[in-house]
Amino acid sequence: MIVRRLVGALDERIGSSSFLKKALDKVFPDHWAFMLGEICVYGFVVLLLTGTYVAFFFNDSDHATIYRGVYAPLSGRSVPASYASVLYLSFEAPLGLLIRQMHHWSALVFIGAIVLHMSRVFFTGAFRKPRDLNWTFGVLLLLLGIGAGFTGYSLPGDLLSGVGLRIAYSVAQSIPFVGTWLAFGFFGGPFPTHEMTQRLFITHVWLVPLLIITVMSLHLGLVWRQHHTQFAGPGRTERNVVGSTLWPYYAMKSIGLFAATIGVVALLGGFFTINPIWMYGPYDPWKVASPAQPDWYVAWLDGSLRLGPALAVRLFGHTISPLFWSGVVLPGALFGGMLAWPFLERKITGDRDAHNIVTMPYETPWRLGLGVAVITFATVLGFAGSDDIQAKLLHVEVEKAMYAYRIALIIAPPVFGLIAVAIGFDLRARFETLAGKRQIRRASLTRNADGGFDIDHKKATPS
């Protein structure tokens, strides 16, 4: 085959064949759930490609210019140069709007895939030793992804993202003692500043992607080094992987998935408007867009700010703003908990062994329940972030919707969590009896009144 010949040719020159040959023959487990992480990788690649094109046209200056483009309602308006450049990109650059929308959609899909992939890793216990370190990288990647998204959609200088930046600035300010310094340090002065977009731009196109590439390389390097986990099954042990080889099986699948990711994102970018900044208008500190929501991966933070109590505490002569609890403490606790979980679970269960065989979610009902509870919590927060839209669609008062969400935030996670625990125990019991039955080689059966057979378990001989 061509690939093998190529590897041979390379080997004659740089002597790399033993590694490459091994790599081509590396075995990967066959299960769809193990491919979710790949969507993240390809989502990121699409982001880099489309992002490069979009960046060709972007102007990171906040200085006012007169818009003279083709979009009639804004023609002749004084707008930030950044805003004008994104309008140009959208309406005049070749394929500009399609690529811009693909860039934004792939960000939503990228982070969505991260969440799916993390859920899979969590529920199957794949984060346990020796992969606890890699779980940490994963959590960092989620954080970086959210950071990339937020800095990205804040760039065009439109009214909606300006409102979001204003909130972010206030949340940073709410951190006791250092907050004002942090906010001033990043934004370069009191909000809104003229350096804002420049700094966001360089963060968005250089700092965050560089960090993502670094952490992602470590993440994938560790996956390679530590091998994939696999589900239990015939012939599968803690020291092997049963499945198919990288070449040709996984290479083909993976390239196919890459193509599919581009295709799906292109469809979304082509047919669904995303972030129509021409509707929002340029940012003015005294205006507000309505409805005003962040992208979905920040929605839970918005919801947290909406539902959080108006709790202003005075401490050592300083007022701690209510924003601090819902904007800093809550997300800090959530991500802190995620980072710490592998180590916490080891403490709780006392299981310090390395695990390469992963479990089905129902095999650990309590972990299943915890995961469901946390996901429910974040989901309630996320939905609460658009309570005003739901109030309009459902014809209820937005204030009532907010109180309903406050109650749901407290009640729903434990309820859903416990339901999941119960389902987990039930499934586990069923599968154990099933497995138990299969292991019986010889048994004595008794005919029962219904015409069926009962197994006399005491007399059965297990295999």
Added chain:
Amino acid sequence: MRRRAIGFSVFTFAFVMCVVATTSPAARADSAEQPRVPSHRAPDTAGLYVDGIPPSVRTHGTGSRAAHLDEGTVLYDVHCTSCHGADLRGTKSGPSLMGSGGVGVDFYMTTGRMPLAIPGTQANHMSPHFDTGQIAALDRYVGARATRSIPIPHVVLDEGRLQAGRSLFESNCEACHGVGAQGATAGGGWTALPLWNATPTQIGEAIRFGPGVMPRFTQAQLSPTDIDALATYVRYLATTPQTYGGTVMDYLGPPAEGFVAAFAGIGMLFWIVYFTGTKADGRRIGAYEDD
């Protein structure tokens, strides 16, 4: 071979999607016809209003003024007294109409808000329950008794003031009615209705009267030319869907985008992964010691 077939179908699928995407609205945005101010297509022909009296009333007006007053009295007694009181000073079920001469009655009647369909709810925009002659008669009846009558504004659409209208809309209306005038929650149980159904005159009337929790804008705040500009922009939004990048999903913004990303985007990819995920050789064993 099966894996070839799968790989081939995934590629074809992706390729077709990319090709389809290049024919999408977003791909054609750069060559799309750019917005022009549409001629106003709503049933009401604002330009023909003279001194706030619609054309139908003028042709209708062959009868004596007294006849109209009588018609107004009858209509008011039958349809309005129960809630607004015989003396117009209001009851438990409806507010006083002492400030509702002119614009008030005309706006509430031509938008079909009155007589209120479901007591205890916010009046909605519907087709009017009375014809223009009857509305004019009622307006004269209330106007003759009210302590305040705001004249019905004479609104003229002016394409040249589209940009001014857009800018005024952003500063004065967008926060309640939404970026696309699609309507939004205004708090306290009120909905700032979508403005797509309002005629130019009704837009002017709403601005001057301030229905519900909407502020009342005086001449000093918004001049008659400002109202012309606003009406031009609002009618432009109503008649020119801003679908340069594909469907706008009612301008619901990021929450709607989130749903599309989750169900269409992640949904499709999940399906592809699920479909191709387990179909492979599946018989190779790679021992950890091998590398």
